[in-house]
Amino acid sequence: MGEKIPTRQDALELLHRYNETESLRKHAYAVEGVMRYIARKRGEDEEKWGIVGLVHDLDYEKFPDQHCSKTGEILREQGWSEEYIRGAVSHGWGICSDVMPQTPLEKTLYAIDELTGLVATTALIRPSKSVLDVQVKSVKNKWKDKRFAAGVDRSIIEKGAQMLGVELDELIDNTIKGMQEVAEAIGLKGNSG
Ligand SMILES: [Fe+2]
Ligand SMILES: [Fe+2]
Numbered sequence: 264m265g266e267k268i269p270t271r272q273d274a275l276e277l278l279h280r281y282n283e284t285e286s287l288r289k290h291a292y293a294v295e296g297v298m299r300y301i302a303r304k305r306g307e308d309e310e311k312w313g314i315v316g317l318v319h320d321l322d323y324e325k326f327p328d329q330h331c332s333k334t335g336e337i338l339r340e341q342g343w344s345e346e347y348i349r350g351a352v353s354h355g356w357g358i359c360s361d362v363m364p365q366t367p368l369e370k371t372l373y374a375i376d377e378l379t380g381l382v383a384t385t386a387l388i389r390p391s392k393s394v395l396d397v398q399v400k401s402v403k404n405k406w407k408d409k410r411f412a413a414g415v416d417r418s419i420i421e422k423g424a425q426m427l428g429v430e431l432d433e434l435i436d437n438t439i440k441g442m443q444e445v446a447e448a449i450g451l452k453g454n455s456g
Contacts, residue, residue: 265342274317282324292448293379297441315350331355374423377415378438384412386451393453394442399435
């Protein structure tokens, strides 16, 4: 079993090697930002949470049919510690993996992965096109509109919030704030500044 405790640089190198698509990279940075924000807030290992966020969809561009399992393979080849691998693979629980989220890190990733997409789409319909202008209520307003960000499975987010034992509003708030911290990197700083 791998023992390697990866650095953010290790994670970035893998991300850039396996994901050439700009939108996938931005998704990785968004998830990293939110994972870091929530880890910091909870007094958890921010670096670890961020790294798992960066690589969670590592295989999605080149091996879409083996999503999750291929990421596990790649990270094992790199000798990464199993904790990081479990963290990444469990985000697809019930969809592309049977690893159920158990730790706070895993549950958080599971809960916020899809939510970052909903927040991003909500930002893009603001006149400013900026995540800095997104509020919890704007995201909530689009919750039941199934044609809006149609790819985002709201039930997974709800299940994730339940697993974490946090209110949906708090999860949305934290996700917005985490994405605001990386607004520039994810292309959602808008046209105001
Ligand atoms: Fe995924
Ligand atoms: Fe993802």
